[in-house]
Amino acid sequence: DTGVSQDPRHKITKRGQNVTFRCDPISEHNRLYWYRQTLGQGPEFLTYFQNEAQLEKSRLLSDRFSAERPKGSFSTLEIQRTEQGDSAMYLCASSWGQNQPQHFGDGTRLSIL
Amino acid sequence: AQSVTQLDSQVPVFEEAPVELRCNYSSSVSVYLFWYVQYPNQGLQLLLKYLSGSTLVKGINGFEAEFNKSQTSFHLRKPSVHISDTAEYFCAVTQSGYNKLIFGAGTRLAVHP
Numbered sequence: 001d002t003g004v005s006q007d008p009r010h011k012i013t014k015r016g017q018n019v020t021f022r023c024d025p026i027s028e029h030n031r032l033y034w035y036r037q038t039l040g041q042g043p044e045f046l047t048y049f050q051n052e053a054q055l056e057k058s059r060l061l062s063d064r065f066s067a068e069r070p071k072g073s074f075s076t077l078e079i080q081r082t083e084q085g086d087s088a089m090y091l092c093a094s095s096w097g098q099n100q101p102q103h104f105g106d107g108t109r110l111s112i113l
Numbered sequence: 114a115q116s117v118t119q120l121d122s123q124v125p126v127f128e129e130a131p132v133e134l135r136c137n138y139s140s141s142v143s144v145y146l147f148w149y150v151q152y153p154n155q156g157l158q159l160l161l162k163y164l165s166g167s168t169l170v171k172g173i174n175g176f177e178a179e180f181n182k183s184q185t186s187f188h189l190r191k192p193s194v195h196i197s198d199t200a201e202y203f204c205a206v207t208q209s210g211y212n213k214l215i216f217g218a219g220t221r222l223a224v225h226p
Contacts, residue, residue, distance in 0.1 A: 031212065042203050042216030043157070056212060091156055099145045099164065099207060102214060104156035
């Protein structure tokens with residue numbers, strides 16, 4: 001169990017640019033989640049995959065956001081045309097079943113200049 | 114809709130003193146409850162979970178929590194804190210059949226020598 005891995009740990013970009021984050025879940029986990037955390041707040045749910053199927057998306061996930069999990073293993077989260085309000089920590093988590101504990105990665109901190 | 118309220122945004126305490134971090138949730142159906150800890154610039158680490166069974170749950174690092182259905186609470190306790198317990202603590206809930214976690218805003222525990 002090597003834990004959930006996220007890359008990069010930090011991303012600084014100019015407003016309007018596109019960014020992509022990667023998450024590698026714990027290998028035996030079939031469920032993968034993305035959350036966003038802003039300063040002083042708890043994480044907020046963005047989207048969830050079971051294997052390669054994206055089964056739920058929050059209304060926080062605007063059209064500029066897209067997530068994929070092409071082979072049911074790693075996942076990517078892309079933000080197009082970034083805005084100042086996208087600055088946050090993006091957390092990935094995985095679990096092996098419904099209602100089972102979710103294990104989190106260390107996150108990707110996005111800063112928009 | 115589900116919600117989680119962490120009643121204290123900050124809790125200062127002296128080393129070796131006991132501490133209680135309060136968490137209340139709103140839900141009319143079966144819930145699963147979790148406490149996570151977050152150290153600076155890191156992801157969330159699971160402290161303990163309540164899925165079913167005994168209402169007193171023991172976790173890592175000497176923490177425990179008690180599920181109280183009638184008061185819809187899941188307070189976190191530790192009989193004697195250490196400097197290393199200084200961190201942000203998040204309470205989270207999910208419902209049976211759901212997948213996303215709903216987090217509280219967090220409680221910052223500051224342990225002073």
